Amino acid sequence: MATSKITYTGGLRTVSVHLKSGNEIITDAPTDNQGKGEAFSPTDLLATSLGNCMLTIVGIAAKSHGFKIDGATAEVTKVMAENPRRVAEIHVSFQFPANNYSEKEKAIIERAAKTCPVAYSLHPDIKKEIAFQY
Incomplete structure (x- = not known):
């Protein structure tokens, strides 16, 4: 089954629909590339996906080890x-x-964050600077 359906709506904007849930994401081209910058750009989503994935995998690790990260940003x-x-x-x-x-919990957090699927999927030439504040 497909994951999403993307429609180009004009004006350098797309609407992506997550097929299982019906949730939508709008993208615009950034202002430095002929766009309005009124929504995430595709490259914004790429970068943001790394943070989303890291927090999700850390959440799974924390749950597995009996501690919480609720409210982490x-x-x-x-x-x-x-x-x-x-x-x-x-x-x-x-x-x-x-x-x-x-x-031990900090080590679990940091190891989980750095081993998320998006981090492994990004090209190695993309520099990743990760900081943890507790």
Whole structure:
């Protein structure tokens, strides 16, 4: 079964529908590439997917090891390069709620984050800077 259906609606905008749930994501071209920048760009989604995946895998690991990360956040910064235009770097800064995590729990968090499927799927030339704040 297909995962999504994407429709180009004009004006450098797409609407993606997740076929199982019906949820939608709108993308616009960024302002530095002829777009309006009124929604995530496709490269924004690429970078953001890394943070989403990392938090999800950390959540699974935390649940498996009997601790919580509820309220954790990740701020994502995408850095573009030219010739060819591409994502060159993704910076992810995690902030975990004050929970007095043990050294073992911090190791579980950091290992899980760095081994998420999106991290493994990105080209090795994309620099990933990951920071953890507890």
